[in-house]
Amino acid sequence: MKTLLGYFWRGCLVLVPVVVTIYVAYFVVATFDKLVPVGIPGLGLVLVLVLVTLVGFLTSNVIGRAVVDAAERWLSSVPFVKLVYGSIRDLVQAFVGNKKRFDKPVALTLMPGSPIQVLGFVTRDTLSELGIIDRVAVYVPQSYAFAGCLLIAPRELVEPLGASSTDLMTFIVSGGVSGLGVATGTSQKPPAARTVLGLGPRRKKW
Secondary structure, X not given: OHHHHHHHHHHHXXXXXXXXXXXXXXXXXXXXXXXXXXXXXXXXXXXXXXXXHHHHHXXXXXXXXXXXXXXXXXXXXXXXXXXXXXXXXXXXXXXXXOOOOOOOEEEEEXXXXXXXXXXXXXXXXXXXXXXXXXXXXXXXXXXXXXXXXXXXXXXXXXEEOOOOHHHHHHHHHOOOOOOOOOOOOOOOOOHHHHHHOOOOOOOOOO
């Protein structure tokens, strides 16, 4: 019985990621098929991808950019719409736009002299607009959740890391399981991981 249970759990480890991935893919395709009811499975997703690509192409020229700017000015003039649209636009641009914000990975020491650090990203290196001097804004994502918190920290407690933003975000969101070469089974930790774990020389402060 113990051997059979071992085989069962081993099968779960193999099948659960595959089944979940297939389910998510099916859910995405089915959702787009409902948005674009053309009667052919998967065609709705293809049409949406074509539409998004076409919009990107049209906004790459002067006329398209002018239309987008006019639409943004109109959306920004409506109070409630401005809040929702502006927040979503800034969030998307922070990840993939020309004004990326999550491109400065850091390790933040919670208290001076404390060995405990949290991983995050410097989103603003000056807060003079708020009357706060010699502080930076650090966004700290949460593991296994699309959420996080914003911390205002002294510059001397913020330590830049050498890891890429994508690897560090993956490392944080996965709870330290993926990213930074951990999931690939490498025997030597990259510089950023060694810094966080205290296995290498400390880098200069932010």
